[in-house]
Amino acid sequence: MKYLKIITFFSLLVFFSSCEDFFDQTTKIDIPPHVPKLGVTALWLDEGNDQLVTVFASVGALEDENSSAVSDAMVTLAENGTQIATLEEDNTKKGFYRPSVPVELVAGKTYELTVSAPNFETVKAEQVMPSKPTIKKAQFVNSVANSNNNGNGKLHLTISDDDGLDFYLIGVESIDTSESYSSIYSNSGIAEDSGLDYSRVILKDETFPGADLSQTFDAYVSSSTGTVDSVRVNLWSVTADYYRFDRTYNAVQNADDNPFAEPVIMHRNFEKGFGVFALGDKSSLVIPVE
Amino acid sequence: MPKINLTKDKQTMKTKLLLCLMFFLGITLQAQDYTISGYFEDSETGEKLIAANLFEASSGAGVTSNTYGFYSLTLPKGEVELIASYLGYQAVTKKIMLDKDMTINFVLTPNSVIEEVVVVAEKTKKIQKETQMSQVSVPVEQIEKIPALLGEVDVLKVLQLLPGVQSGGEGQSGMYVRGGSPDQNLILLDGVPVYNVSHLLGFFSVFNSDAIKNVTLTKGGFPARYGGRLSSVMEINMKEGNNKEFHGEGSIGLISSRLTLEGPIQKEKTSFMVSARRTYADFIAKPFIKAASRGSDTDFKMKLYFYDLNAKINHKINDKHRVYLSAYSGADVFGTNIKDKSPNGDYFVEKAGIDWGNITTAARWNYMISKKLFANTTMTYSRFKFDFVVGEEDKANGNLETFDVRYFSGIYDWAGKVDFDFIPNPKHYIRFGVGNTYHTYHPGALSIKAESSSDPFKIDIGQNKRYSHEFYGYVEDDMTLGALKANIGVHLSGFKEKKTQYFYPQPRIGLRYLLNDRWSLKGSFTTMAQYINLLTNESLSLPTDLWVPSTEKIKPQTSWQAALGAATTVRDDIEVSVEAYYKKMKNVVSYKEGATFINLEESWENKIEQGLGTAYGAEFLIQKKFGKTTGWIGYTLSWNKRQFDNINSGKEFPYKYDRRHDFEMVVSHQLKERVSVSATWVYGTGNAISLPIAGYKGYVGVGYNGQPNTRTFNVLGEKNSFRMGAYHRLDLGIEFTKQKRWGERAWVFSIYNTYNHKNPFFIYLGRDYSPNGTGQKSFKKVSLFPIIPAFSYRFKF
Missing domain, CATH: 2.60.40.1120 (Carboxypeptidase-like, regulatory domain)
Known part of the structure; x- marks a missing residue:
């Protein structure tokens, strides 16, 4: 009798085990509703389209709508606590803000970008303008003979580095402004391909703080107008936030659609919002192709 | 003459040294x-x-x-x-x-x-008398009574029910001890490290309880004899084999069967033990697959099983010398082979297979050098390998073309060690020894091969083998100084990989102060160093996880841990302990954000981030090890954090297995002489996870047209800032035993997750597609195990 009871009990369990709904192992879970926040991007590298700030409203992960431009935002820039500029929305591009006159940023000074808009919490981010970097020496040696007279060789570069942790972005380009292609490669071991612009490399001076960095990079420069006799080497010193944003953006690109990839938290430095405010200053040097 | 003086000087020096040593050790002549x-x-x-x-x-x-x-x-x-x-x-x-x-x-x-x-209990050593803290052991007999998933008795799953030890996720056999990661556990089977302790993606462990004699887990207060890992040492000793008469035991369960045989080869001198376990899902599926493919031009073959084989021989040479030889081999084998045949003899085959497993062997020699000095010399070999193959064979018009892709990884160890126990008097127990391990790492390689008459090729992508030596020496003394007992020692370890060398002295101290006969206070401070690392996917214990060495670029992991506690024995048979700990870890490893083991073109060294770990908390344990009712109640309150420069923007975040509350209750009760019941209830705070929270548009540089490029950024919340729902589960079991003419048999019935709680395994962002719906996005929780009844039949003869 007692065995019968046990067998009946287990039979009932097996019966219940076959009930699909009862044992549906996927269930919906609720998360708090998303409150839209300002998503601000400002990557100021002292080049074309510089001092651009994009302001968009965030959408929740469960929403299908696209992130929309915020046109009624108040975007201001302060230097060492004093407001020095108000940025205006581009007439042709909603959500794109620029100062009416480019602001001259001074190394060592602290800049605070503040964005506020109706129905959004005000967001702020702060950056200290890095010093202009020093290209101590640069040499481009063409190593591959080719019929197109492109620059395809080695860039030997020496950077004079300050004390402390510094971050650099390096690029090389044709000096003519016509359609051309150029790239520098991260084959040196210290640098990595920039995620924001694959034709550049990015690095930090962890391994050589305060010392000169001499490094050789593979590089390629072409020009549609003729022979590449000389190239422009660009060196930026960028802030830690630029470096982190670039690295996480690069990781996001690499991890796209890969289920085995580790999750990536996009770097952000705006409190109470999303996005990044980052600065960089550039030095350039035109050198002949040898 | 000077020669004689020199000898005298030497003798005098020796005498002085001996006297100093005796003074230090408290030896009186x-x-x-x-x-x-x-x-x-x-x-x-x-x-x-x-x-x-x-x-x-x-x-x-x-x-x-x-x-x-x-x-x-x-x-x-x-x-x-x-x-x-x-x-x-x-x-x-x-x-x-x-x-x-x-x-x-x-x-x-x-x-x-x-x-x-009770009388016996009074005479056994009490927890409050021992110097060692943060150590737990569960008798194997008790482990076998605890209800288990699908009736598979599992040592690791039982250890997860102890305070300070956490499982990874639902049904996983990975262990997270006091905030550590799985690679920080040194799991020794007869003194040999086992690198992958999981079967079936972590749902079962490789340890067959029938072959096991003893399990001890040390979570902190590590004596100097232990080293090489930061967070725990689990020692599992296999049975030596009955040296008096032949016996056997086994079980037939829902997914596997086991058989263990043991007995004397030469009575009371040489004995053996052999134990085997194998699953049989493939055997059950075989007739169905055969029936389904009958009459078709397609043959389908499948391999789907895991097995474990343990064996041990021990031989007593004489009263002073004994030798042991033990071995373990286990693997998971998954494979499919689909063959499409043509009447003219041509065929096309698609095949895929995954095979991973461990082999360990140990040869030991026990030598009682004197009444006070005991030596154990051990030579060991350990191997873990993972092999994944997909391929095709195409035979057409008499021409055979093959194409195979193989991914391979593994680690191989050869090791030797000599350990001494010197017991000069009851106030000192001195242990010292040395050891060396030669590691060979194979951290992931891909081989692509095509054979055909027209265009054969072979490409090898991946990482070269790496080699290292890990060596150590230690000395410790467990000394009694009145009411104070102390275990003081130092573990010196070093590591050499290519031209890079590391050396870490690791002081250890454990103290016990006896307040009275019933209560003691305990404290410990230990430092540890770890030279090998496991690159692991956080979500699952995959066999693709890679063991890699410390290198010039990857620094060794180090830690220090301080613990304080109190222990007592109530009613002579219930041990009660409470401990608080604080652990700091340096150079812990993690994959970089966005990194994956699949990308073999990038060196594994470039995929690693190293950072800091902090874990602290308190553990409470009441345990009754013998009598009609046995079991324990455990509770852990803990915090567990990580910080990496390039993960989560450098901000500290909760480790995935940061579990604020962890409660477990395990009870076995002998209802009648032949009937015993058992129950387990566990509750744990949900695991920390990262979820996407929002998206926004931003610009990412200038395009070829000179205009800013924009894209939508998906924003993950801060690393591990969400919590899965709490985990809780009740398991029940009942065992009926009966004496038979040939021995003893038992029917074991169990229910896993009795009230069918849908415990979270993972959460993903999906869509709800209703018949007329638009497919609204939603987060969905996937649970693995509903209520699962199981039974097994055990026998002993």
């Missing part, structure tokens, strides 16, 4: 001291008893047997009353006249479970 030594054995099986106790009644001097059952006790000349005891065994009292060094082997008889063993 009493001619009347004699030493009793020998082994503790089980009367029925001849198995050596680990951590059995011997003490002298009047003086209270005592000693505990070592891993090989050896003890040594030095006492003054005269009549002594010796009491030998071991948990779950009848104590033996022996009065002798001690007037010379003696060898006594204590042969203890197991208690019947039904007996109330």
